[in-house]
Amino acid sequence: MHIATVNPANGETVKTYHPMGEDEIERRLQLAQATFRTYRTTAFDERARLLHRAADLLLEDQQDIARVITTEMGKPVKQARAEAAKCAKAMHWYADHAAELLADEEPDASDVKDSGASRVLVRYRPIGPVLAVMPWNFPLWQVIRFAAPALMAGNVGLLKHASNVPQTALYLEDLFHRAGFTEGCFQTLLIGSAAVDDILRDERVKAATLTGSEPAGRAVASTAGEMVKKTVLELGGSDPFVVMPSADLDRAAEVAVTARTQNTGQSCIAAKRFIVHTDVHDAFAERFVAGMRALKVGDPMDEETDVGPLSSERGRTDLEELVDDAVRSGATVLCGGERPDGPGWFYPPTVLTGITREMRIHREEAFGPVATLYRAADLDEALLIANDTDFGLSSNVWTRDEAETDRFVRDLEAGSVYVNGMTASHPAFPFGGVKRSGYGRELSGHGIREFCNITTVWHGA
Template sequence: MSPHASPTHAISLNPATGKVFAQYPFEQAADLEQSLSRAAAGFNVWRKEPVSVRAEQLRRVAKTLRKNAESLAQMMTAEMGKPIAQSRGEVEKTAATCEWYAENGPAMLASEKTSVENDKAWIDFLPLGPILAVMPWNFPIWQVMRGAIPMILAGNTYVLKHAPNVMGSAYLLRDAWAEAGLPEGVFEVINVGNEGVSSAIADPRIAAVAVTGSVRAGSAIAAQAGAALKKCVLELGGSDPFIVLADADLDEAVKAATVGRYQNSGQICVAAKRIIVEESVLPAFTEKFVAAVKALKIGDPLVEENYLGPMARYDLRDELHEQVSKTLSEGATLLYGGEKIEGEGNYYAPTILADVRPGMTSFKEELFGPVASLIAARNAEHAVELANDSEFGLAGSVWSADVEKARHVAARLETGGVFINGYTASDARVPIGGVKKSGFGRELSHFGIREFCNAQTVWLDRR
């Protein structure tokens, strides 16, 4: 049995060593009841606090995160194998986002004027209540906090159901909020299985649901939220196109493709997964890209110069290897990697597949690991066609010296975000979210903070 499949405990297993270092017993119904009660009681207190007070709380959280940055980073690296430098960067990015929302969020929640004469109608943005958040393991701190920060600033309370293999990170986050002085019940952590999630969704105290994860998980949770008539926001899988047009700066495109595909050992929803290159420059791009990937160091994630660590779970490594093998059997060419690295830990060699075409496994499925697929496009029009030939629509990149041409390409991509001459990323200043099977709704920016608000119309003297 997989150590992650325990019927009684969430298990943290170090993917660099294969050794279990922590077990957390799943909560019983009475424990869940207490957590939901605290979240509901906390909401009744927290919603009454002025937004300026909530913003100041975020500033204290930022300081607490920085104070505890090393313990948070070490926990992430131990639990899911993220290279330590990237773990530290994740904590800093989260702290900076607390400060950004503290500075900019209150204006997003201010009453909004309407065109009704004499300013007699306006829109208030009011909190909904306790929000259940079902979160993944690949960014144990950032993924949680990029949703929690605006939700809590808006006056909601937050109930985190984290992935079983990163519960240590979940509890450290809970401790950080508490250390910063957050009232009881505003940030809750529940350690439950699928049955507990279903119970929480059905509970009338939960006002809405946020999910980041697989299409299968998102679909199941959205169905339950829909049955309970509760709003949900879904950020699901992605197979982002990274389009390189013939006039692009190939050196810069290669640098970005390397980071965009292999950061976090390739375990990112928003990442350069399908690299679509105009065929006139594909040979030159390929030569440079292979050289860049070969230069990446893989190994112990606690060694700072290692850019790739192990994959988070051995079952995911097995699944990835099967996808690579199937793609090769379908006619793709292996340029580099394509193998599990023998020995201790869940290491998978950084891999490049060439001659990938529509219908092949790595073209149509999401590969959640350090594998890039190179795809030839006849021209820009064909590149758009290839990019949109996917059930996913999270984000994408376009590389060209002609920005207007790139914007024209971007406007035809069926994705929630497009990055011109840059690799995909999440940033508090802009929304993130997808279309098609990548989900719906948005996180971050003013779109994200208002997703979990009641946009209440107030109209005086309408006669």
């Protein structure tokens, strides 16, 4: 398996790594199991102290790790710095709130009495080593939003990161070690995808979390189901961005550009399908296309760059194929749509209209700065288009009509509904999807409890 840093801005291989062999994987599984036996008994105060320290170190490293991230997967460096800061914020948040989120709960006194008990407690206990299979697009954030709650719950982590971000993966292991966590609390496994199945089948691994593609999610879920192990899956998304006549069009169009092109459009929660009421469709389209054209595409190390390269040559080819298929089937290109000359895996911000259900881009996730624009006659048609997808991660609705808001919140098939704003993840709010976008939740109290043994403790009279 090829594990390497390949700079997407020029296609040059920076550094390669040999995958870990069976002996090293076994050593690390033994270490994880042994470490869990003692780490699980540490007090919340001690876990919080260590996690706060890791967050502080990350902020100290912010400039350097941002450049590593940009080199490995092409994210504009200013966005990479913001990702590091967001990770530190989440670590501080869980360090401050985990004890409260996992505090013992006492059921209603009448129910306790009815059960014949003198006292009943619900206690959240750690379950053991958790395998995290993580993607390259937010190489720090995707890991930290698993690692921070898992470590605060008393679990230990095993990271199988994407093979194109090995330096970031190794940095994360080193970060937790420097913060004072015992070596086995968080380990990076430099392995290929083929090694995941055997590790997940190992009895020492108690659960798994995966963020990535639908095929990868199916594989992990299948094995975990066979082994009767808990999983949390965050898979793809094709989020709708609905604009109704009462919306602030200037603001909606401005946010729409960011929502589609953040992280060069390589985000599961990026808005991808822009569904606009016919009364304001043309006015919105004009603003949106102008905003997409104005973005600066170029060197991701340049502070002025808005859109960098796609993370891989394969990723750009996949995106081009979706666009070309749509154009062949009758879609109109309002801007972009052609690969630029020169080195690197760049693709311009692109807007397509005239989308039909037969086009691949209507059904598949476009992982790059390509937006599809739909016209809806009314609220009902907007909902039909929005829900006409196998995905259900998040959604965006722009309206100042309360009745419309209530209807969208009720009927949109998504894990989140953002009203007059752009989808974003925050440590205090649950994050996850429905349909083929996965199951389970990350972040908030819901996320930290996903990998806990929820134990009923019953005391007789």
